[in-house]
Amino acid sequence: MTINPYAGSPSSYVSEPAAAPYSIVELMPGVRNLCEYVRLVPGERVLLLMEHTVDPVVVQAIAAGAAFRGADVRILSVAPFSAGGWDRDAPLQIETAAFHEADVVISGTWWGEVHTAPLFFDQIKSRSSRFLSLHMTATAGALLTGGRLPAEVFYALLRRALRQLSGAGRIRVTSGPGTDVTFSGLTFDPDPGALRPGDWRPFPYGGANFWPADTEGVITIEDSTVTGVPEEPVRLTLEGNLVRKIEGGSGAERLRRYAPEGFYMRHGLIGLNPKVRIAGGTQFEREKHAGAFYCGIDGLTGGEPVTTGPGFAHCDCQMDRPTVTVDGELFIEQGRLLLLDEPEIQEVAARFGPPEVVLDDNPVMILPRRYAGLPA
Structure with missing residues (x-):
């Protein structure tokens, strides 16, 4: 049997550990970066399309960040999506209708909406919504780490x-x-950068x-x-x-x-x-x-x-x-x-904090929040 250090990685949101309620404070730097990435502006209609099994603390953090920016936030809790069309005939009329009415969709799914025909890329590109996918990443861990860059x-x-x-x-x-x-x-x-109408992007x-x-x-x-x-x-x-x-x-x-x-x-x-x-x-x-x-x-x-x-x-x-x-x-x-060692990259990182900290690729060292998005 092959021994692999990642063999214990989660297989669904159900197997992800729950975040402590007060950890919402530590998720907000990642949420701030998320909101800036979707170019969220006051008055926009934001749909949080979240599977039933996503940690409520994560949903609350994203909803609070969007509401703080003046968005009109709606949260739709949906059944988990299946991988690879395993359930390709699943009715998604409610999900699709809500998506069509939103300016911004923030999707917290495990297998990803891209495995389904009604929410495939061609459908997303035909609409004016900006679609941000937290594909397996609607977790406290993802917002706390990669979301902080x-x-x-x-x-x-x-x-x-x-x-x-x-x-x-x-x-x-x-x-x-x-x-x-x-x-x-x-x-x-x-x-080219932050989302435009019809764009689909992953986050982090x-x-x-x-x-x-x-x-x-x-x-x-x-x-x-x-x-x-x-x-x-x-x-x-x-x-x-x-x-x-x-x-x-x-x-x-x-x-x-x-x-x-x-x-x-x-x-x-x-x-x-x-x-x-x-x-x-x-x-x-x-x-x-x-x-x-x-x-x-x-x-x-x-x-x-x-x-x-x-x-x-x-x-x-x-x-x-x-x-x-x-x-x-x-x-x-x-x-x-x-590329992490190149001077031009180090120069950009230095706007936010010590480059040796901002660019350190040690996967267990969390970026301090003071270096997580606001120029130093």
Whole structure:
């Protein structure tokens, strides 16, 4: 059996520890950053779309932060969403109607609204709402850690990363457990900053997202939507951007069952947020940690990749401590994002506090609140 330090990470909001009521005070720096990120202004209609199992302290913190800014806040408690279209015919008329009437939607779901057709990206982009997703991150831990990083620091990192990544021909990802995969034909999400009408973004802000035209090599799953942390290594062999082989005991069988028609590589993400948790964090927190990497394989539809709608079998695969090269140049070394040491990044971080504190990627050290968003 594979021993992995993240094997005890939560599997739903039910398994997340509850926050003490007074901890709402410590969540407010992250909530302040959240409200600024969605460009919240007085009088806007804000919908908090929260699963029944989200910690009430987290819901209260976000609602209070939005109300303090003069927003008209509504809280809709909904049944948990299922992963990958497992319950694709679930009626979501109430959720959809409420979304259509909101200026801002703050969604606290575990598997993410992007797994459902009525709230898929094409539907979000067709509306004027600004949609912020706390996908597995509607937790006190996420607001207390990754949510505290000032947006200006994250976007300095993202702009610097995209200068190097956008023109790249190939990205190679390797890891200790055995991943060795190369992506090419890359299209990057430019992510221009705070939300605009029709935008969908995750929070805490996390990384550089891309879509490859071709993927070649082997991925060894360390954690995934379908397998969790597998009991024995699960290996995916990719050729021509398609998953050609899945190996590895019961985890491999569960993956094959999840998408009987097969998988293709839909997207990847390079983590850039040094304050996001690793130990004890959910998969969708850890993916955002500076120096982490994850990629999403999606189910084929009629034997073909279809990117305009949900694949209904989306499976994200996490790598916590990879090494990443960009056209042969080292970009991440065994989980250490090298951009954190660059002078231009240090200069931006210094506006908020000591750069060695603001940019420290120790995943268990919480950023002091005085450095969490207001320039020093």
